Amino acid sequence: MTRGVVFDLDGTLIDSLPDIAAAANALLADHGLDPLPQKQIGSFVGMGERVFLDRLIAATALDAADYDALMVEFITHYKASTGLTTVFPRVLEVIQALKAEGYKLGICTNKPGGPLAAVLEAIDLAKWFDVIIAGDTLPVRKPDPAPLRLAFERMEATQGVYVGDSDVDAETAQRAGVAFAFFTEGIRTKPIEEIPHDRAFERFEDLPSICREILRPL
Numbered sequence: 001m002t003r004g005v006v007f008d009l010d011g012t013l014i015d016s017l018p019d020i021a022a023a024a025n026a027l028l029a030d031h032g033l034d035p036l037p038q039k040q041i042g043s044f045v046g047m048g049e050r051v052f053l054d055r056l057i058a059a060t061a062l063d064a065a066d067y068d069a070l071m072v073e074f075i076t077h078y079k080a081s082t083g084l085t086t087v088f089p090r091v092l093e094v095i096q097a098l099k100a101e102g103y104k105l106g107i108c109t110n111k112p113g114g115p116l117a118a119v120l121e122a123i124d125l126a127k128w129f130d131v132i133i134a135g136d137t138l139p140v141r142k143p144d145p146a147p148l149r150l151a152f153e154r155m156e157a158t159q160g161v162y163v164g165d166s167d168v169d170a171e172t173a174q175r176a177g178v179a180f181a182f183f184t185e186g187i188r189t190k191p192i193e194e195i196p197h198d199r200a201f202e203r204f205e206d207l208p209s210i211c212r213e214i215l216r217p218l
Ligand SMILES: O=C(O)COP(=O)(O)O
Pocket: 008, 009, 010, 011, 045, 046, 047, 048, 049, 052, 108, 109, 110, 111, 112, 135
């Protein structure tokens, strides 16, 4: 029996919204536009870079006709914006505790591969994980369950939990048939009670016991 815990990244393991906001505001500045507040930019996060850019364009005077060039510019800023990102408190201890308990560990994020590699390198996080699935690893992304299923398959897990911070993560877990542990302190735009979950937590030190309780056969 192999037990696996897969984590979302942005707003779950890492507090990356300051860097995502910095990248978006650098793009706006390039086009002579005023910055947006970080909270508003947080409401664009969760479904990958295309939805993010669509929402940014809709909220500003960026010109949708330049979509492809804007995406290239945004990704360039996004890859360079890693200095403000921190790992949430106690994440590293908990990851090591779960590993010591014999869990396989994975990441399943909608962040695209380029910015993902850049931030993982900056905070030296990749070394703890058996599998890392980016937003562009497959042609489909969360809330499609395929990326999450792939993470558990690659770990050869027979029991699993997904840990995330958003309604997109909750839907992904539900569609993959995996238990969902909901970190409530991330980039959340909906009330906790509107996001279906098996267990919610606000402190990472509570996660190991939650995982033991809610593991679901895959
Ligand atoms: O890049 C996004 O839109 C969100 O990333 P996440 O899936 O790690 O929260």
